[in-house]
Amino acid sequence: MISGPADLAAKSTSELATVANDIRDFLIRKVSRTGGHLGPNLGAVELTIALHRVFHSPHDVLLFDTGHQAYVHKILTGRESDFDSLRQAGGLSGYPSRSESEHDVIENSHASTALSYADGWAKAFALQQSTRRVVAVIGDGALTGGMAWEALNNIGSAPDRPVVIVLNDNGRSYAPTIGGIASHLAVLRYEGDRNIFEDLGLAYIGPVDGHDITDLEHALRKAVRLNRPVVVHCLTRKGKGYAPAEEDEADRLHAVGPVGAAKKRSWTSVFAEEITAIGAEREDIVCITAAMAEPAGLAGFASRFPDRMFDVGIAEQHAVTSAAGLAMAGMHPVVAIYSTFLNRAVDQLLMDVALHRQPVTFVLDRAGITGPDGPSHHGMWDSSILPVVPGLRLASPRDPARLRELLREAVDVNDGPTVVRYPKATASDDIPAVRRTGHCDVLLECPGADVLLVAVGPLASACLQAADELRAQGVPVIVVDPRWIAPIDPCLLKLAGAHRLVVAVEDTTTPGALGGRIAQALAANGSDTCAATFALPPRFLPHASRSEILRAHGLDAAGITTTVLKRLEALS
Numbered sequence: 138m139i140s141g142p143a144d145l146a147a148k149s150t151s152e153l154a155t156v157a158n159d160i161r162d163f164l165i166r167k168v169s170r171t172g173g174h175l176g177p178n179l180g181a182v183e184l185t186i187a188l189h190r191v192f193h194s195p196h197d198v199l200l201f202d203t204g205h206q207a208y209v210h211k212i213l214t215g216r217e218s219d220f221d222s223l224r225q226a227g228g229l230s231g232y233p234s235r236s237e238s239e240h241d242v243i244e245n246s247h248a249s250t251a252l253s254y255a256d257g258w259a260k261a262f263a264l265q266q267s268t269r270r271v272v273a274v275i276g277d278g279a280l281t282g283g284m285a286w287e288a289l290n291n292i293g294s295a296p297d298r299p300v301v302i303v304l305n306d307n308g309r310s311y312a313p314t315i316g317g318i319a320s321h322l323a324v325l326r327y328e329g330d331r332n333i334f335e336d337l338g339l340a341y342i343g344p345v346d347g348h349d350i351t352d353l354e355h356a357l358r359k360a361v362r363l364n365r366p367v368v369v370h371c372l373t374r375k376g377k378g379y380a381p382a383e384e385d386e387a388d389r390l391h392a393v394g395p396v397g398a399a400k401k402r403s404w405t406s407v408f409a410e411e412i413t414a415i416g417a418e419r420e421d422i423v424c425i426t427a428a429m430a431e432p433a434g435l436a437g438f439a440s441r442f443p444d445r446m447f448d449v450g451i452a453e454q455h456a457v458t459s460a461a462g463l464a465m466a467g468m469h470p471v472v473a474i475y476s477t478f479l480n481r482a483v484d485q486l487l488m489d490v491a492l493h494r495q496p497v498t499f500v501l502d503r504a505g506i507t508g509p510d511g512p513s514h515h516g517m518w519d520s521s522i523l524p525v526v527p528g529l530r531l532a533s534p535r536d537p538a539r540l541r542e543l544l545r546e547a548v549d550v551n552d553g554p555t556v557v558r559y560p561k562a563t564a565s566d567d568i569p570a571v572r573r574t575g576h577c578d579v580l581l582e583c584p585g586a587d588v589l590l591v592a593v594g595p596l597a598s599a600c601l602q603a604a605d606e607l608r609a610q611g612v613p614v615i616v617v618d619p620r621w622i623a624p625i626d627p628c629l630l631k632l633a634g635a636h637r638l639v640v641a642v643e644d645t646t647t648p649g650a651l652g653g654r655i656a657q658a659l660a661a662n663g664s665d666t667c668a669a670t671f672a673l674p675p676r677f678l679p680h681a682s683r684s685e686i687l688r689a690h691g692l693d694a695a696g697i698t699t700t701v702l703k704r705l706e707a708l709s
């Protein structure tokens with residue numbers, strides 16, 4: 138299609154229309170096969186073509202907020218032939234990737250960061266007296282994130298530091314974008330009154346037809362000539378040019394799986410059922426989402442209890458402190474959020490919820506290794522960060538039955554925050570316990586065993602498979618599921634102290650995780666048991682499938698078996 142930006146510059150208007158159509162056909166064909174963000178990229182075709190005709194990347198810096206809409210940018214910067222490997226191990230990332238191209242800058246897929254990056258780049262270029270230009274593409278959804286307004290507050294205050302902000306307004310996040318900002322943008326679509334951007338000191342150009350390359354180029358060149366901070370307000374349609382996307386009322390095919398991939402029962406669907414049942418039993422239960430009601434499993438609750446469902450926009454920090462307010466007023470909020478996005482609101486959890494001992498339940502979907510969305514989407518930090526929060530209780534269910542059970546236990550806690558975490562995976566079959574001791578479920582008994590496997594959450598099934606293999610090799614093993622992984626259950630420590638080797642298996646990162654804390658707790662109890670965490674390395678892990686990553690880090694049955702045998706050998 139296009140060999141690169143220079144090739145694009147030489148095209149006539151009619152040729153550009155053909156390029157846009159070819160790119161759309163390409164996206165539909167390729168992303169339907171690999172899975173990925175189809176709707177957002179179909180909406181950004183003309184916008185990205187115009188950007189690469191007006192600006193000269195990488196001399197000019199093109200910043201994509203969230204980065205899920207950068208497939209066209211990748212096509213136009215020479216990576217068309219890599220799309221068969223999109224989001225696959227060793228293949229093309231679904232987000233900008235600095236190791237892939239000099240044209241890519243922001244790798245983080247967390248929304249609402251691009252304007253802050255832009256502010257930093259612009260400050261540096263001013264100091265360096267550079268003529269390079271800074272361009273940030275941000276969606277209307279990402280604009281509901283607080284960081285974006287912190288950045289606008291700074292960018293607008295410096296007329297001598299030009300930044301071109303391209304607002305890609307398709308009126309949607311997944312669902313229609315909520316709140317006063319969305320309403321304000323909607324007014325700007327039609328009446329063009331003085332607007333908030335001008336009030337903050339930026340120039341405003343728009344609204345521009347985000348699918349008319351000529352209009353877009355005209356607006357972008359005008360923005361460049363202004364040589365000051367400016368918002369170019371582009372109106373686009375998410376999923377444009379592909380009827381199944383344009384007609385998809387849920388989310389315009391925001392993120393699709395490979396065509397034909399079997400729809401399996403997810404952990405999310407189990408949560409969705411149980412929270413709706415709990416909502417019917419308790420009127421104090423309210424639910425909060427950060428613009429992800431459907432993907433986080435709250436659509437059912439929302440349709441049953443619309444008055445007790447709050448979509449706050451892509452505003453996780455606000456979501457958490459608003460939950461603290463709801464709790465102080467006597468409600469029991471359930472904040473359903475992807476694990477990785479809660480990282481953004483740790484201070485709010487610590488100081489607005491836990492310091493005040495407020496009963497807020499956090500349900501962390503996509504906990505542990507997520508897979509194709511790559512390093513900034515893996516939910517591998519929550520079990521290491523959250524247990525340091527005083528009074529916080531953290532549960533990791535091993536199966537759907539325990540998710541239902543632990544969710545109910547969590548919402549019954551009324552003196553502090555609770556957390557229930559589960560992965561982006563097919564909901565496993567239920568794994569019954571042999572007996573319960575304290576909060577812990579013993580899954581496999583083996584009198585006289587030297588080895589205790591602490592199976593955290595959904596890795597319990599791999600631990601049981603490993604135990605079978607170890608027993609076949611003459612190594613008897615007890616397997617226990619702590620269910621609540623913070624605070625550590627004294628019964629678990631008692632069990633651990635009775636074994637020569639204790640290995641905690643969990644898909645979180647190593648520092649300060651359960652195993653680390655078990656070892657510390659054992660040492661504190663004077664036990665000479667060897668305790669170890671068997672978890673993910675404290676590194677950013679690239680995209681691949683969840684099973685590939687778990688296997689690569691020995692968190693499958695074979696890996697667990699090998700590790701236990703090696704640790705036992707080292708002890709003898």
Ligand SMILES: Cc1ncc(C[n+]2csc(CCOP(=O)(O)OP(=O)(O)O)c2C)c(N)n1
Binds near residue numbers: 275279309310429
């Ligand atoms: C901090 C954070 N919360 C939630 C998400 C999940 N997410 C990814 S894209 C998206 C919607 C983005 O909407 P918008 O910025 O308007 O881009 P569009 O998809 O409409 O092009 C959301 C909520 C995220 N990436 N980062």
Ligand SMILES: CC(=O)[C@@H](O)[C@H](O)COP(=O)(O)O
Binds near residue numbers: 246
């Ligand atoms: C870009 C983004 O953050 C979301 O679209 C995310 O990719 C969705 O992840 P799931 O597909 O796991 O819901």
Ligand SMILES: [Mg+2]
Binds near residue numbers: 277308
């Ligand atoms: Mg949008």
